[in-house]
Amino acid sequence: MLTLKKTPGRDFILLNLSDPQLGDEEWAPDHPHRRILEGTVRELVRRVSPDLITVSGDLAWAGNDLAYDALADFLDGFGIPWAPMWGNHDNQGGAEYMESVVKRYLTHPLCLYERGPADLGNGNYVIRIEENGVPVSGVIVMDSHDRAPYVNGKGEESLEWAKLWPAQITWYREQVRALKEEGCSDTALFMHIPIYAYREAHAAAEKAGVDPKSVTPAMADGDEVWNPGYESSFGVRHEGICSYPADEGMFAAILEEGSTKILIAGHDHVNNTVIRHRGVTFVYSLKAGAGCYWDPALNGGTVLRITEGGVAGVCHEYVDPAPFTE
Numbered sequence: 001m002l003t004l005k006k007t008p009g010r011d012f013i014l015l016n017l018s019d020p021q022l023g024d025e026e027w028a029p030d031h032p033h034r035r036i037l038e039g040t041v042r043e044l045v046r047r048v049s050p051d052l053i054t055v056s057g058d059l060a061w062a063g064n065d066l067a068y069d070a071l072a073d074f075l076d077g078f079g080i081p082w083a084p085m086w087g088n089h090d091n092q093g094g095a096e097y098m099e100s101v102v103k104r105y106l107t108h109p110l111c112l113y114e115r116g117p118a119d120l121g122n123g124n125y126v127i128r129i130e131e132n133g134v135p136v137s138g139v140i141v142m143d144s145h146d147r148a149p150y151v152n153g154k155g156e157e158s159l160e161w162a163k164l165w166p167a168q169i170t171w172y173r174e175q176v177r178a179l180k181e182e183g184c185s186d187t188a189l190f191m192h193i194p195i196y197a198y199r200e201a202h203a204a205a206e207k208a209g210v211d212p213k214s215v216t217p218a219m220a221d222g223d224e225v226w227n228p229g230y231e232s233s234f235g236v237r238h239e240g241i242c243s244y245p246a247d248e249g250m251f252a253a254i255l256e257e258g259s260t261k262i263l264i265a266g267h268d269h270v271n272n273t274v275i276r277h278r279g280v281t282f283v284y285s286l287k288a289g290a291g292c293y294w295d296p297a298l299n300g301g302t303v304l305r306i307t308e309g310g311v312a313g314v315c316h317e318y319v320d321p322a323p324f325t326e
């Protein structure tokens, strides 16, 4: 496990960036997408002064070495620890390619990363946030891979978005139990591709008859678009929930262990809902920058506030990209 120290009497601020996903050519000096990403992240760091920056997957496109290195160099420039995790576009290069990126990333002193058990994919690891030697929260990072085969009820085979593997769920249980033994029953789980239960949470929260695509962030701040009991939800869902089509069993494990209070996913660039469902907060992180596809109105980062009692709040910090394109 990796450890970061929280200063007593002061909140620990975690800034998550999702899906920056620029290609080599978009990192060219003065490319508008580079300017937007750099401008956005600089603004976020200025605004929230994070203690840790996490990047919830799709850092670039597999094979774009220059882009991976440019992003690492850029993040180093803030002098703040940063922790990467891999998305489907990163994993597309396979374990060997991921390892070549990891080897370079681990030469960056500010990069927090552990490979984790080799049979669980690329990068399953935990960061303990510790105050006075005791963990107050655990940041659990899990590799959600790329694609996985699926067979539907009619016996038709297809390749779908991947899921967490059974052995990863076992590993997850071991991690939260180890933290519990240290007196910490608060964890945040980060992954790129949302787990299946995101579908359950959204189905429970979204009011029937409201087209999610018609909901704006301002409307989502109100109660009108949410079912009773879900009025604290916010954020929009402008596309489908691209998880594996069947339940991988992760949410059942989360509920049984009773440690993880918040889930953070990326992957779906124009979804940024935050929904509290069955005692767990399901978060789609705000996307950072114009890489791949985006909505300029949904640009920025997502911030977790961690106190001595664990994760105490989550919010989106929207950044208007217009000034960076002029």
Ligand SMILES: [Fe+2]
Pocket (backbone or CB within 6 Å): 058, 087, 088, 089, 192, 266, 267, 268
């Ligand atoms: Fe993705």
